Amino acid sequence: MKRDLPKNQPNSLNDYQVKEDSYECSITTDIAVFGYVDNQLKILLTKRTVGNFTDHWMLPGGALQAEETLKDCAQKILFALTGFESIHFEQVKAYSEVDRHPTKRVITISFYALVKPENHPLTLKSGVEQIDWFDLDNIPTNLGFDHNRIIRDAHQFFKKNLKDTLVVGELLPQKFTLPELQNLYENILGLELDKRNFRKRIFQMDILKNTGEKKPGVKGGPMLYSYKDEA
Amino acid sequence: MKRDLPKNQPNSLNDYQVKEDSYECSITTDIAVFGYVDNQLKILLTKRTVGNFTDHWMLPGGALQAEETLKDCAQKILFALTGFESIHFEQVKAYSEVDRHPTKRVITISFYALVKPENHPLTLKSGVEQIDWFDLDNIPTNLGFDHNRIIRDAHQFFKKNLKDTLVVGELLPQKFTLPELQNLYENILGLELDKRNFRKRIFQMDILKNTGEKKPGVKGGPMLYSYKDEA
DNA sequence: ACAAAAGTGTTGCAAATACACCCATGT
DNA sequence: ACATGGGTGTATTTGCAACACTTTTGT
Structure with missing residues (x-):
C-alpha cells in the first residue's frame, strides 16, 4: 500500500489554542518479554551498540516504520533483536512524557510478550551488545529511558490478564x-x-x-x- | 522547555530490515466521554466543520502538539471542543492500522472520560457543527474513522475498571x-x-x-x- | 385513599480457603 | 533406608444470589 503522507496539513482543531500545523513525532514500541527460567519469572533486557543509553540495560524496542501497525512493529523488532518469532503479544500502554527521551520527542507504546525460553536460546544479533534474562524482582534500577516503569506496568497488566483468560502456555515447555x-x-x-x-x-x-x-x-x-x- | 527535534536521525535498529531513517507520523487522541442523562448512560459525539468525515458523527479528538503529553492533549482538546474541564481521564488503547485515516497515516490513542452533565451544558464551540449525547446502545453505525470500535473498547475498559475501583462520582450530581x-x-x-x-x-x-x-x-x-x- | 418508589433481612448455594497424610522416585 | 517432592479429599468459611413486605411520599 502506497500512500501520500502530507506533512504540515491543517489541523482539524484549528480554531482554539491552535498550533499552526499538525505536529509529527517519532513513535517506538518497547517490549517487555517475560520468560520462565530456573523456576523464576524473568524479563529480557538488552544492551545496545547504538543509540541512547548504550551503557544501560533496556527493553528491546525500536521505531515504528511507515507501513506497519504497532504490533507488527513490535514483532519485527523483537525478531530483529532476538530472533524470537510467533509469540504472544499484548498492547499495554502509551508513554508520552515530553522529556522521556533525552534528545528528542519520542512516544512509545509498550507491549508484553510471553516466550518459551526452551525454544528461544539467546544469541547476539547485530545491534545488540548483551542480552540476558533478569529475575523480575532483581532488575537494575537504572534502566534506560523510563523502562523500569514500563516493566512495572507491563507486569501489572500481565497479572490482571492472568485472572481472566490465561494464556501462559508460551512460558512453559x-x-x-x-x-x-x-x-x-x-x-x-x-x-x-x-x-x-x-x-x-x-x-x-x-x-x-x-x-x-x-x-x-x-x-x-x-x-x-x-x-x-x-x- | 525547548527541544531539538531532529528528523531523519539514524534509527537505533539499523542492522536488520532497516528502513533508512526513523519515520514520523501524526498522533491524535480521541475521547470517549461518558455522561449520564435521563437515567441513561450516554456518549458525547460531535459533527465537525473541518477535517475528514464532516458529514459523520465522531468522537471529540484532535492532534497532539509538541510540548504536551497525550493526556494533556486529550484534556485540552476536549476543553476546546466542549468547554468541559477538570474531569477524570483514563488512557485506553492505541490504534495504528495503517488505513484507519482516509488520507494520511494517523495513530490515535483513546481515552475515556466521565462527566456530570449537570455541570456541563452543551454549547457549540467553534469547529463544532453539532454536539449531542447519544444513548450508548443507539449509536449511529457509521461514525467517522474507526470510532465505533474505539467506543466499544472504551466501554469495555470502563466496565472492567468499575469492578476494581469505582470512580463514578463524575457522572452524578x-x-x-x-x-x-x-x-x-x-x-x-x-x-x-x-x-x-x-x-x-x-x-x-x-x-x-x-x-x-x-x-x-x-x-x-x-x-x-x-x-x-x-x- | 391510592399509586409509586424507597427501604429493609434472611436463607441457600457455590466458590474459595484451610488443612494432613500417603505414595513414588532419586540418592 | 531415607529424604524429597508429588499426589489426593474433606470440612469450613465466605461471598454472591434469590426473594417479599412495610414505609414514605406525591397525586
Whole structure:
C-alpha cells in the first residue's frame, strides 16, 4: 500500500489554542518479554551498540516504520533483536512524557510478550551488545529511558490478564508438570498458592491433557501435561 | 522547555530490515466521554466543520502538539471542543492500522472520560457543527474513522475498571440517591441488579456519606448521599 | 385513599480457603 | 533406608444470589 503522507496539513482543531500545523513525532514500541527460567519469572533486557543509553540495560524496542501497525512493529523488532518469532503479544500502554527521551520527542507504546525460553536460546544479533534474562524482582534500577516503569506496568497488566483468560502456555515447555505450572503462577502473581486448590482449579478449567508420561529425574515422578489442542 | 527535534536521525535498529531513517507520523487522541442523562448512560459525539468525515458523527479528538503529553492533549482538546474541564481521564488503547485515516497515516490513542452533565451544558464551540449525547446502545453505525470500535473498547475498559475501583462520582450530581447510583451501575454494566444486594455492597465499601436530606419531589422520599471526603 | 418508589433481612448455594497424610522416585 | 517432592479429599468459611413486605411520599 502506497500512500501520500502530507506533512504540515491543517489541523482539524484549528480554531482554539491552535498550533499552526499538525505536529509529527517519532513513535517506538518497547517490549517487555517475560520468560520462565530456573523456576523464576524473568524479563529480557538488552544492551545496545547504538543509540541512547548504550551503557544501560533496556527493553528491546525500536521505531515504528511507515507501513506497519504497532504490533507488527513490535514483532519485527523483537525478531530483529532476538530472533524470537510467533509469540504472544499484548498492547499495554502509551508513554508520552515530553522529556522521556533525552534528545528528542519520542512516544512509545509498550507491549508484553510471553516466550518459551526452551525454544528461544539467546544469541547476539547485530545491534545488540548483551542480552540476558533478569529475575523480575532483581532488575537494575537504572534502566534506560523510563523502562523500569514500563516493566512495572507491563507486569501489572500481565497479572490482571492472568485472572481472566490465561494464556501462559508460551512460558512453559510443551510438556510440563503441575508443580511447574503452579510455580509459574506463583511467580507471576507474586504469592503462594495452595497445592490442592490450585490443581482443583486448573482441572476444572479442563485445559490440560495428561500425556501419560512421567517426568524422569525428579523425585515423586510427577505427571507431564500439555495444553489441549483447541478446536 | 525547548527541544531539538531532529528528523531523519539514524534509527537505533539499523542492522536488520532497516528502513533508512526513523519515520514520523501524526498522533491524535480521541475521547470517549461518558455522561449520564435521563437515567441513561450516554456518549458525547460531535459533527465537525473541518477535517475528514464532516458529514459523520465522531468522537471529540484532535492532534497532539509538541510540548504536551497525550493526556494533556486529550484534556485540552476536549476543553476546546466542549468547554468541559477538570474531569477524570483514563488512557485506553492505541490504534495504528495503517488505513484507519482516509488520507494520511494517523495513530490515535483513546481515552475515556466521565462527566456530570449537570455541570456541563452543551454549547457549540467553534469547529463544532453539532454536539449531542447519544444513548450508548443507539449509536449511529457509521461514525467517522474507526470510532465505533474505539467506543466499544472504551466501554469495555470502563466496565472492567468499575469492578476494581469505582470512580463514578463524575457522572452524578454532588448529592444523589441510591436508586440513582444503582441505575447508573446498571447502565454501565448493561444488566439489572438486585436492589438489596446492591445497597449491601455499596454500604460495605463505606464510600458514601448520608447527607441527612431527603430528595424532594419524588415518591418514597429517598435519602441523598454524597461521596465521602478522602483523607 | 391510592399509586409509586424507597427501604429493609434472611436463607441457600457455590466458590474459595484451610488443612494432613500417603505414595513414588532419586540418592 | 531415607529424604524429597508429588499426589489426593474433606470440612469450613465466605461471598454472591434469590426473594417479599412495610414505609414514605406525591397525586
